[in-house]
Amino acid sequence: MNHNASAYRLIAFPLAVLMVFTLVPTVLGMGLSVFEWGGGADAPRYVGLAHFRAMAGDETMRHALVNTLGYVALSVPPTILLAFLLAVAVDADWFVGKAVVRATIFMPTIVSIVAIGFVWRWVLDDQAGLLNWGLRAVGVADPPNWLIDGRWPMAWIILVAVWRGVGFCLVLYLAALSSINRNLYEAAAIDGASRSQILRFITWPSVRPMTVFLVITSVIAALQVFDLVYIMTPGRENQYTTVLNLYLYRQFAEFANFGYAAAIGIVIFAITLVFTAVQLGWVRWRGGAA
Amino acid sequence: MSALNTRPPAAMRLAIHAVVYAAAATMLLPFLWMVATSLKTASAANQPPTLGTLIPTDPQWGNYAEAVRAAGLMQFYKMSIGVAVVTTLLAVAHNALAGYAFAKLRFAGKRILFGVTLATMMLPAQVFFIFAYVICSKLGYVDDFRGLVVPFLASGFGVFYMRQAITAVPNALIEAARLDGMTDGAIFWVIIRPIVWPAIAALGIFTFMNSWNSFFWPLIIIDSNENKTLPLAIAELAAGKYVQSWPVVMAAATILVVPLIVVFFLAQGAFIRGVALSGMKE
Numbered sequence: 001m002n003h004n005a006s007a008y009r010l011i012a013f014p015l016a017v018l019m020v021f022t023l024v025p026t027v028l029g030m031g032l033s034v035f036e037w038g039g040g041a042d043a044p045r046y047v048g049l050a051h052f053r054a055m056a057g058d059e060t061m062r063h064a065l066v067n068t069l070g071y072v073a074l075s076v077p078p079t080i081l082l083a084f085l086l087a088v089a090v091d092a093d094w095f096v097g098k099a100v101v102r103a104t105i106f107m108p109t110i111v112s113i114v115a116i117g118f119v120w121r122w123v124l125d126d127q128a129g130l131l132n133w134g135l136r137a138v139g140v141a142d143p144p145n146w147l148i149d150g151r152w153p154m155a156w157i158i159l160v161a162v163w164r165g166v167g168f169c170l171v172l173y174l175a176a177l178s179s180i181n182r183n184l185y186e187a188a189a190i191d192g193a194s195r196s197q198i199l200r201f202i203t204w205p206s207v208r209p210m211t212v213f214l215v216i217t218s219v220i221a222a223l224q225v226f227d228l229v230y231i232m233t234p235g236r237e238n239q240y241t242t243v244l245n246l247y248l249y250r251q252f253a254e255f256a257n258f259g260y261a262a263a264i265g266i267v268i269f270a271i272t273l274v275f276t277a278v279q280l281g282w283v284r285w286r287g288g289a290a
Numbered sequence: 291m292s293a294l295n296t297r298p299p300a301a302m303r304l305a306i307h308a309v310v311y312a313a314a315a316t317m318l319l320p321f322l323w324m325v326a327t328s329l330k331t332a333s334a335a336n337q338p339p340t341l342g343t344l345i346p347t348d349p350q351w352g353n354y355a356e357a358v359r360a361a362g363l364m365q366f367y368k369m370s371i372g373v374a375v376v377t378t379l380l381a382v383a384h385n386a387l388a389g390y391a392f393a394k395l396r397f398a399g400k401r402i403l404f405g406v407t408l409a410t411m412m413l414p415a416q417v418f419f420i421f422a423y424v425i426c427s428k429l430g431y432v433d434d435f436r437g438l439v440v441p442f443l444a445s446g447f448g449v450f451y452m453r454q455a456i457t458a459v460p461n462a463l464i465e466a467a468r469l470d471g472m473t474d475g476a477i478f479w480v481i482i483r484p485i486v487w488p489a490i491a492a493l494g495i496f497t498f499m500n501s502w503n504s505f506f507w508p509l510i511i512i513d514s515n516e517n518k519t520l521p522l523a524i525a526e527l528a529a530g531k532y533v534q535s536w537p538v539v540m541a542a543a544t545i546l547v548v549p550l551i552v553v554f555f556l557a558q559g560a561f562i563r564g565v566a567l568s569g570m571k572e
Contacts (some may be wrong), residue, residue, distance in 0.1 A: 014444030025421030265416035
């Protein structure tokens with residue numbers, strides 16, 4: 001039986017969309033990184049690897065890179081560890097209110113990051129914010145202006161990222177925990193293992209595939225951070241808060257340096273690939289050794 | 291079932307409950323603070339709060355009317371709902387039909403075309419958004435509803451996900467339907483759709499949330515006020531564009547955020563499944 005015609009009808013439109021808005025733009029974007037172009041009618045000018053060389057001496061680019069890596073390193077591990085511990089507690093037979101807690105902690109995941117950042121800006125407001133009000137109430141005379149002073153804004157961006165990210169990881173950890181074989185715990189308890197030993201030597205290794213999944217996907221997402229920084233830096237990002245995607249956006253939207261923006265995009269992509277490859281390699285190596 | 295099932299002593303159980311509930315409370319606190327502020331007078335909101343004014347005694351419901359009027363909120367709502375609903379319906383339909391073709395139909399070039407579809411999942415948005423914008427501008431999609439919808443009507447992830455779900459449907463059912471003379475469209479609608487409905491619902495919620503919360507792309511492609519979606523409106527509210535009075539700004543933010551939170555708590559099981567799906571994508 002030949003179903004050719006019908007199959008092509010079904011896939012034609014989806015493939016056309018992917019082609020026009022993803023595939024072709026990727027190829028052109030890669031190529032654009034060796035051109036200088038403002039997006040206008042004038043023809044792109046070939047500049048070779050000039051954009052990549054320029055990056056080496058670009059101070060904002062260096063800040064963006066350092067801040068992005070710092071954001072990844074300081075937001076991903078706490079999110080995952082906290083989610084694991086919360087999941088273990090919520091999953092226990094004796095825990096009361098499992099469904100309510102799960103839904104409540106998950107709730108910020110469904111609110112747009114822009115709205116999250118906006119609400120936190122108000123909590124952290126220097127004069128009328130909830131936090132500084134509380135600090136003044138307990139006698140801190142001159143609390144920092146959290147969203148302006150030095151490294152505080154990035155610290156809060158990371159904290160809010162952890163706060164928002166924990167619910168998603170919690171839900172996935174709960175799913176992983178529910179599939180652990182109950183007999184393992186009983187056997188360990190009969191052998192006289194303590195609760196912390198069970199947690200460390202049975203529960204944690206049992207959910208390792210989920211942890212690997214969460215680490216890899218969270219690192220990829222964190223390398224692309226944009227919305228939260230954009231919204232939580234009143235006025236504008238500075239050298240302590242700018243990140244790669246934000247710098248790329250400025251080059252594209254404000255300076256119309258399409259070629260340089262494309263080159264930054266390639267650098268972000270390359271970093272993502274390297275991180276993912278290293279993590280997968282590490283997982284394979286550990287898996288073989290363990 | 292967990293390590294903590296060997297029942298810890300009562301004091302420890304109590305402490306664990308306290309810590310977990312405190313963590314859950316921090317999820318609600320900022321939103322409650324937002325609602326509380328939205329009901330204050332402008333002067334009360336600008337003063338450092340005191341215990342007495344933490345919960346407004348004389349709620350200013352007028353702030354909500356003012357927010358709707360001054361910030362033109364209904365326009366943003368209409369735009370966001372329109373974009374998210376149209377995108378979700380059309381994208382899920384297209385992805386599911388393509389998934390059906392890749393799962394159950396035979397045609398020349400299938401392996402290559404499916405490989406191409408999968409490959410698009412890994413392509414970097416940071417690189418392709420530039421020419422996606424350029425192409426949209428050639429098509430007249432810039433600052434237009436279509437620019438927010440058309441590029442999202444198919445996704446490598448959606449096709450892949452639906453193909454995996456539909457692969458599990460027994461071939462015998464499809465062959466029997468075909469012998470009865472059903473077309474592929476009819477087979478999809480009558481046989482496949484009911485069986486893979488949970489996958490369709492999960493992809494639908496996932497697609498809706500992605501569209502509803504999307505920020506980067508609308509920021510690039512939308513210029514004029516009447517085409518802005520909610521996240522763009524919130525960003526501009528935060529920058530003090532529409533109104534300067536904090537309580538009115540907070541009333542606007544409440545109107546923009548709280549309905550979704552309410553819907554979430556009513557249908558949280560479906561939401562959690564749908565959004566947990568996004569983990570597979572990133």
